[in-house]
Amino acid sequence: MPDAQPFHAQHLKTACSNCSVLELCLPLGLTGPEIERLDTLIVQRAKVRKGTALYRAGDPLRSLYAVRIGSFKTSVLSVDGREQVTGFQISGEMLGLDAISTDVHACDAVALEDSEVCPIHFAHLEKVAGELPSLQHNLNRILSREIVRDHDMLMMLGNMNSDERLAGFLVNMAQRLSTRGYSSSHFVLKMRREEIGSYLGLRLETICRGIAHLRDQGLVEIKGRDVNIQDMDGLRQLIAGCHRSLR
Template sequence: MPDTQPISVQHLKSACAQCSVVELCLPISLSSQEVDRLDDLIVQRFRVKKGAALYRAGDPLRSLYAIRIGSFKTSIVSVDGREQVTGFQIPGEMLGLDAISADEHACSAVALEDSEVCPMHFAQLEKLAQTLPSLQHNLNRLLSREIVRDHSMLMLLGNMNADERLAAFLLNLSQRLSVRGYSGTRFVLKMRREEIGSYLGLRLETVCRSIAHLRDLRLVTINSRNVEIHDLCGLTQLVAGCHRPPTL
C-alpha cells in the first residue's frame, strides 16, 4: 500500500490477546482460542503517517482495519469538489466497513496523526466468521453501530443549533476517550476546526463563535487544540436543550 509502512515481523510480538484495545475491538467476547484464530489473519500491521491515506474512495475492498494507535478521519468529496468529513475514529474502532455493500470504499480514511492499524483480509474474515458465531455477532454489532451513528448524526444536524452540535461532539469524544482509559475532561483535538465544522455542518467562523459561547458559559475551554471540560453535566443539559444559549 503506497501510503502505509509495514511493521517488521520482530515488532509483531503483541497479538490481539495482548493488545491494549482488545476489549473495544472486533475480538470482544471471543475466547482465547478464537482470538488466536482471528490474530492469524493479521499478517502485517501498518503504520500510517499523519496526513497519509489508509485507503481512498473508489479503492476495492481488501481488508477491514482495527485502529491500534492514533486516529483517523473519514471523508467524501462532494460534486463541487469540497471535502465532507463523515467521522473521526480512535483506537479500538474499525475502518473499512463502508466498503462491504459495494466491494469498494465509499469514503477516504486519512490519518490525523502517526497511527497504526491491524488489517484483516475481509474474504478470510468473512470465512472465519461463518465458523465462529461470536465473531459474526461482533461484525453484525459493528455494522449496527455504524447505522446508529448515521442516525445520530442526522438528528444532530437536523435538530440542534451550533452550540448544541459542538457540545454533542465534545461529549461524544469525551465518552469514547473515557472508555479507553483516557481523561474525559482533558484531551487534545487531533482534528482542525475546519474539519470539525465540516463534520458538524458548520462554517469555520460559527465553530469559533460556539467555542467562545461554551467558554462564556463556563462549560468548556478550548485553547488551540487543548480541551478542558469544566462541567460535564452542564454540557449534557445543553445538548438536551435544557440550557439553550441564544440561537445563531
C-alpha cells in the same frame, strides 16, 4: 493501501490477546482459541503517517482495519471538490466498513496523527466468521453501531443549533476517550477546527463563535486544540432533549 507502511520486524506481529484495545475491538467476547484464530488473519500491523491515506475512495475492498493507535478522519469530495468529513475514528474502532456493500471504498481514510492499524483480510474474515458464531456476532454488532451513529448524526444535524452540535461533539469525544482509559475532561483534539466544522455542517467562523459561547457559559475552555471541560453536566443539559444518545 498505498500510503500505509507495514512493520516488517517479526517481534511487532500483532497478537490480539495482548492488544491494549482488545475489549473495544472485533475480538470482544471471543475465547482464547478463537482470538488466536482471528490473529492468524492479521499478518502484520501497518503504520500510517500523519496526513497520509489508509485507503482512498474507489479503492477495492481488501481488508477491514482495526485502529490500534492514533486516529483517522473519513471524508468524501462534493461535486464541486470540497471535502466533507463523515467521521473520526480512534483506537478500538474499525475502518473500511463503507466498502462491504459494493466491494469499493466510498470515502478516504486519512491519519490525523501517526497511527497504527491491524488489517484484517475481509474475504478470510468472512470465512472464519461463518465458522465462529461469536465472531460473526461481533461483526454484526460493529455494523449495527455504525448504523446507529449515522442515525445519531442525522438527529444532531436536524435538531440541534450550532452551539448544541459543538457541545454534542465534545461530549461524544469525551465519552469515547473515557472508555479507552483517558481523561474525559482534559484532552487534545487531533482534528482541525475546519474539519470539525465540516463534520458538524458548520462554517469555521461558527465553530469559533460556538467555542466562545461555551467558554462564556463556563462549560468548556478550548485553547488551540487543548480541551478542558469545566462543566460536563452543563454540556449534557445543553443538548438534553435534542439527542437521545451520543456514542
